[in-house]
Amino acid sequence: MRDRLIFTGQFIFTLFVAAFLVVPAGLSISAGVTVNYFRGIQSGVTLQWVAQVWELYAGTILLSFVIAFATLAVTLLAGVPAAYALHARGGRLARIVEEIITLPLAIPGLAIALALLLTYGSFGDFRRSWLFILVGHVIFTMPFMVRSVMAVFATVDIKTLDEGAASLGASPWRRFCDVIVPNALPGILAGALMVVTLSLGEFNLTWMLHTPLTKTLPIGLADSYASMRLEVASAYTLIFFVMIIPLLVAMQLLADRDNKR
Amino acid sequence: MSQRSFVWFCLLPLAVVTTAFFLLPMARLVVAGAEGPHGLAGYLAILTEGRYRATLINTVLLAAATTVVTLIVATIAGMFLQRHRFPGRAVLIAMLTFPLAFPGVVVGFMIILLAGRQGLIGDLSNRIFGEKLVFAYSIYGLFLGYLYFSIPRVILTIMAAVQKLDVGLEEAARSLGASPWAVQRDVVLPALAPAFVASGAIAFATAMGAFGTAFTLATNIDVLPMLIYTEFTLAANFATSAALSVGLGLITWLILALARTFSGSAVAAAG
Numbered sequence: 001m002r003d004r005l006i007f008t009g010q011f012i013f014t015l016f017v018a019a020f021l022v023v024p025a026g027l028s029i030s031a032g033v034t035v036n037y038f039r040g041i042q043s044g045v046t047l048q049w050v051a052q053v054w055e056l057y058a059g060t061i062l063l064s065f066v067i068a069f070a071t072l073a074v075t076l077l078a079g080v081p082a083a084y085a086l087h088a089r090g091g092r093l094a095r096i097v098e099e100i101i102t103l104p105l106a107i108p109g110l111a112i113a114l115a116l117l118l119t120y121g122s123f124g125d126f127r128r129s130w131l132f133i134l135v136g137h138v139i140f141t142m143p144f145m146v147r148s149v150m151a152v153f154a155t156v157d158i159k160t161l162d163e164g165a166a167s168l169g170a171s172p173w174r175r176f177c178d179v180i181v182p183n184a185l186p187g188i189l190a191g192a193l194m195v196v197t198l199s200l201g202e203f204n205l206t207w208m209l210h211t212p213l214t215k216t217l218p219i220g221l222a223d224s225y226a227s228m229r230l231e232v233a234s235a236y237t238l239i240f241f242v243m244i245i246p247l248l249v250a251m252q253l254l255a256d257r258d259n260k261r
Numbered sequence: 262m263s264q265r266s267f268v269w270f271c272l273l274p275l276a277v278v279t280t281a282f283f284l285l286p287m288a289r290l291v292v293a294g295a296e297g298p299h300g301l302a303g304y305l306a307i308l309t310e311g312r313y314r315a316t317l318i319n320t321v322l323l324a325a326a327t328t329v330v331t332l333i334v335a336t337i338a339g340m341f342l343q344r345h346r347f348p349g350r351a352v353l354i355a356m357l358t359f360p361l362a363f364p365g366v367v368v369g370f371m372i373i374l375l376a377g378r379q380g381l382i383g384d385l386s387n388r389i390f391g392e393k394l395v396f397a398y399s400i401y402g403l404f405l406g407y408l409y410f411s412i413p414r415v416i417l418t419i420m421a422a423v424q425k426l427d428v429g430l431e432e433a434a435r436s437l438g439a440s441p442w443a444v445q446r447d448v449v450l451p452a453l454a455p456a457f458v459a460s461g462a463i464a465f466a467t468a469m470g471a472f473g474t475a476f477t478l479a480t481n482i483d484v485l486p487m488l489i490y491t492e493f494t495l496a497a498n499f500a501t502s503a504a505l506s507v508g509l510g511l512i513t514w515l516i517l518a519l520a521r522t523f524s525g526s527a528v529a530a531a532g
Contacts, residue, residue, distance in 0.1 A: 006441075010341040017338050018356040021409065024371035025360070027381060031374070038379060078278050081271035088268050097272070101279055106514040107287075108470025110486050111506035114493060115286035118293050118503065135282045142275070172267035201364035203473040204486075208493075218473075222366045225477050230379055237370060244362055252355075 029241065031234035049235035053224075057236060060220035061243075067130060067216060068199040071137040075195050078138075079145035080188060084180050086146070087153040088162070098150075102143045109204030112139060117208060130214045136205040141198050145191035152187030190254055197247045201240075217243075294507050297500025306501065307508045313488070320485040323400065324468035327407040328461050331415050334408070335460070336453070339419035354420075361413045365406075365473020372406045372478060373397050403482055406474040411464040418463075422456030455524040462520030466513040485509050 031037045035044040086094040104112055116136060121127055161183065165175045181188070203218040210219050217240060224233045297303040307313045342354055360368070376382045376397040386394035396402050426449065434444045472486040479487055485505065493502035 007345065010337060011347075014338040014341050014353065014357075017334055017412065018353055021360050021412065022356045023381065024374045024409075027374045028370065074278070078274035082275035085268045085271035089272075097275075100284070101275065103514070104283065106466065106517045107510040108472065108486060108506070108513060110470065110472050110489055111290065111510040112283070112286070114489070114503060114506050115290035116282065118499065119286040119289040138278060139283050142278070146275070166264070172264055176267075176271070197362050201362055201367075203364045203366050203476075204470075207472070207476070208490075218364050218366055221364075221370070222473075222477060225366065225370050225373070233370065234374075237367060240367065245359075248359060248362055 025241070028234045028237045031231055032238035033235070034231060037230050037234070049231045050239065052232055053236045053239060056232075057217075057220045057224070060215045060217050061239065063130060063214065064200055064217035067134055067137060068196045070134050071141055071199045072192055072195050074134070074138045075142050075145040076188070076192070079142055079191070080149055080181065080184065081176070083146045083149035083153065083184070083187075084158075084176065087150055087158065098146070101146060104139050105143055109136075109140065109202070110208065112136065113205045113208035128211055128213065133206055133209045133214060133216065136209050137199045137202055140202060140205060141195040144194040144198065145188075148191030148194065149184050149187040152184050156183050158183060186254070186258065190251070190258075193247055193251045193254065197244060197251070200244060200247075290503050291507055293499060294504035295500070297498075297504070303500050303504045304508070307505055313505065316483045316485055316488045319400075319483050320469055323404060323407070323484065324465045327404060327411060327468040328465045331408055331411040331464050332457055332461055335412055335415035335419050336457075339416045340423055340449075342416075343420045343423040357416055358413045360409060361417075363410065365410070365471050365475075366477050367473075368406050368410050369474040369477025371409060372402050372474070376402055376405065398478055398481075400482055402478050403475055403484070406478060407468045407471065410471075410474070411467060414467075415460040415464055418456050418460035419453070422453050426452055458520050459524040462516050466516050469513050469516075470509060 030041060032049055033045050033047065034041050035046050035048075082097075086098060113136060116132070120132070120135075126132055158180065161179050162175055165179045166172075170178070201218060202216075203222065206216050206219055207222065210216065215223070221233075221236055221240065224236045228236075294304055295301045299306070307317055338357065342350065342357075360371075363371070374380055376395060378395055378397075380395065380397060383393040383395050386392060397405075430448050430452070431444050434448050435441075439447070470486060472490065475482055475484050475487050476490070486509070489502045489505045489509065492498045492505065
């Protein structure tokens, strides 16, 4: 009887917490397709707000994808070899390097953005281009790629495989392409999903680094929250959800598969 | 190319990117903090100047409150979800963790939909009490926003820690006559302490540095990230904003580093 009571109490509490998280998201989705949110859903369902968002903000959505994939390309090119090097070399230096590249997770984005502005703000062309935002995103997402790949190296006996290939006469470059990368694939995939998801949603850095001509999706969101009617802001948020949820589901599926193995 | 030089070659792109776009700018930021009219003393302004100190205290209190409430909520829910199997459990877990990837601005908007001028809470309170309750744009709204993004993170850590608990210890305590409450207090909660420290530190550091949520909600909330932002953009006070952000970065980094030495696992903040 008493256990039953505790169970019910905890269950209701957990439901309440879940409602706190889900209800506003639901409200936002419904508001984005409602003719008039103030009068409620009975005023009719419409896609006019979504269309209006597309008209006003299509550029921000496009730029966000460009930056997310460019960030992915840079983190892959710099992060995957580095993860291998850090794993292969090991020791104190590797720990210090890992510590340094993880620092951007512990320091608020605002501080990193200020640092970039103070250092490169006077390089006009660079400052005005989207590459300035890309740099911030790369610094912020790099640790996720490097650590995700290093986590795989820690479970696969990469050293034996690497030495085996070396004893057969494969060059370092050949071994990296044919042995290291294929074995690191699950980590690369997990890291890539994380990098793209984080880049698409990044605001703290981006808000400081953007210019009126280089607005990303979250910048546009903040803009619409401040100056547009609730339905438009909601429709814009809805578009963001539609973009981000497949990535989250893919990440979850990947994690589940790893757990089962 | 020898194996040794190949390894160095692999490290090169990362080293270049990190040095040029992180280490160098951070060094510049630290220098800029001392370039104000007061020189190095500019760094002490965060403690000596009344307005900055009040903001710092405000931010720390808000982050501490967020951490404590998040830990309590996440422990109750996380323990429940990990210890019981029932239909719909997977859905419930998914609901509790999907806001993980929401940027701060979106969290701010969620709070506006809950407690803003057209919000659900105001609507309900208007119907029941005839008075519209609107608190999204105050420090309570910000507090709710910080809860919104820290609960999912902390729940995941707590669930993982509960899964690793040795159920035998609890059974032993019970068989020795300990009451359910005593088992929780003396066996379960102490075993979860490292998870509390690790996830609490993340929640605290994230709440200290969160900018997006405050930006969306704030008409007039004094928290450190907003202060840095206004000093930089509105007052063009570069030295002060640099000094304040170095201070903020130092605080969040220190908390995470301390938590890591204590709990022995990797800890990181985001948002």
